[in-house]
Amino acid sequence: MGRLPDFLVIGAFKSGTTSLAQFLGDHPQIYMPWLQEPNYFAYEHADMEGSPRPEVERNSVYKRHRARTLAQYESLFEEAPAGALVGECSPEYMRSAYACPRIAEELPNAKLLAILRNPIDRAFSDYQAFVRDSLERAPFGEAIRRPPGIEPGSQYVMTGFYGRQLQPYFETFGADRVKVILNEDLRVDAKHVLDDVCEWLGVDPMPDSAALANQFNVSGRPRNSAVALAYKLRRVSRPWAKPIVPERLQRGVDSILANGLQRESVSPAVRSELIEIYREDIELLQSLTGRDLGEWLRQPAPKATGKVAPRIASVDAASADKSDAESAVSSASPSTTPARPADAPDGPDFLVIGAAKSGTTSLSYYLRQHPDIFFAREKESHFFLYEGQQPDFRGPSDAEEFLPLIISDKARYLECFASAEASQIRGEASVYYMSSPDALRRAIAHNPKMKFLAVLRNPAERSFSAWSHMMRDNREPVDDFLRAFGLEAERREADWSPGFFYESMSQYGEQLAACYEAVPAEQLKVVLYEDLVSRHEEVLAEIFEFLGLQPVDIASERVMNASGNPRFRALNKLLTQRNPVKTTLKRVIPYEAGMAIAQRLASWNLQRRALSEEDRAVLTQRFSEDVTRLEQILGRDLSAWSASTKAGAGTHN
Missing domain, CATH: 3.40.50.300 (P-loop containing nucleotide triphosphate hydrolases)
Structure with a gap:
């Protein structure tokens, strides 16, 4: 029998599972396969026949790969180093009625990790992902009212009932084998949260060099038709690109595209409605986890006194008499009150x-x-x-x-x-x-x-x-x-x-x-x-x-203008020094896109140098008085x- 996982990231969708899987996969003692969401346990039983490798799920909107047979599933872990802890991430497991009993039968000793976020923010992020990929056009307040079984829409709200989804896992595996972390905590102090996860998994703390500030699979509304087209192409090309395109390049492309997304927020009216829908389930989740989740049952607090609230977009309820999805969005745009006095001198402020x-x-x-x-x-x-x-x-x-x-x-x-x-x-x-x-x-x-x-x-x-x-x-x-x-x-x-x-x-x-x-x-x-x-x-x-x-x-x-030792000096020279090619590209490529591409290429091309402890001690003494x-x-x-x-x-x- 082939290698099978020691732990599973079981959910929840749009709560940071992609980022969590990437962070864990960067740990030198952990192996995560190239395929996220193999979904092997998410269905009633495994298929008995199929190709030796995971296949594209043709009836899915996103046409993702899926491990339908045990052989396909085992193939994902063939390259795991000896002694490494093996895991995989399939958020479908948490909301699947079949996953818990199948995991208990086939992986009785596995540990189960769930990352959750405020279910209202999760639902809206899920909605925005479909908007981003040109699969959703209705306003959020209208989309969440679609009847069960009508997709997309019904899953926006249903996926956020974490308590009822996790209860079978706690009852089957016990609290010591099920760990729940919060997206909100991960965003505030990723190193601390991940070190705690690593201790629970039995591996060393996360390396200090890990890129824990990055976000993956970002949602939002495309700022223009070009960005929308780019995300359509991304969705269509994903099935064939995922297995063959280097993961770091995929991350770089996703990061560049994310710059073209406009962030929005849920209107107070819709949030109040969803708070009441989720209230009972949040209370159940509190009893399962021992965490105080009262913040999820309140409207977001205003910014501290003396600071003006961020001008981010707001999405109103469908009942607000707005006939068009676009009319429900107020974009982050320059203030109507000029930031600069009319009598200010030319030049910088x-x-x-x-x-x-x-x-x-x-x-x-x-x-x-x-x-x-x-x-x-x-x-x-x-x-x-x-x-x-x-x-x-x-x-x-x-x-x-x-x-x-x-x-x-x-x-x-x-x-x-x-x-x-x-x-x-x-x-x-x-x-x-x-x-x-x-x-x-x-x-x-x-x-x-x-x-x-x-x-x-x-x-x-x-x-x-x-x-x-x-x-x-x-x-x-x-x-x-x-x-x-x-x-x-x-x-x-x-x-x-x-x-x-x-x-x-x-x-x-x-x-x-x-x-x-x-x-x-x-x-x-x-x-x-x-x-x-x-x-x-x-x-x-x-x-x-x-x-x-x-x-x-x-x-x-994003980290800009990093230093280090170039793998290819010709590429480094092209990116960092004045030359005709660079000058010409600056004239034809928009500034933000050009910067994003250049920084991604530069980051890939650099091998980072490290300051020795001996040199550090000398410099620390040298600078101590200053x-x-x-x-x-x-x-x-x-x-x-x-x-x-x-x-x-x-x-x-």
């Missing part, structure tokens, strides 16, 4: 001033998504640093890679913002502004209300990432990090550009002390890279509030920067 290799590229990407922000495509123009000058840096490739970025002519600089709408505030990112209080004074002279954003990162990791970045681009001639770190004085003397100054650019205390002398404190906001990664939604809301804007729901899971000074400036404990080991060390921006 805010600047991202540093630090380099601390998340500035990612932050710029996030800010650019806000409908009330125009963010200049020209990054690193450093106008206020070199206004009216002709710098002549002479470091490796400075003439080809750094000098062409600099804009020192005012008229040309202001052209960078010419495409902004009148109501949009304007911003740009130049990461060496933070090292020059004179540049900040010039910016204030240009616009007295100018605001400044600084992102800071563990200085040991920042300096190592900066060196890795230069190595990636074949600009750093010294392949020993600490030796290159110690050459700053020589490089300054030789007129190398600031990107090679790994030490001084990481001394934030010294830089910020000068910054606060140059600009009013209320116009400078400092955030930590670590917070931007771990609490990105909250930090972005704070940044939007600082800029005087309403928070909005944006795609904030970090203490920074703690005093910010009024914040930064002792975590002195830890000997740090998650995500060294290479991301």
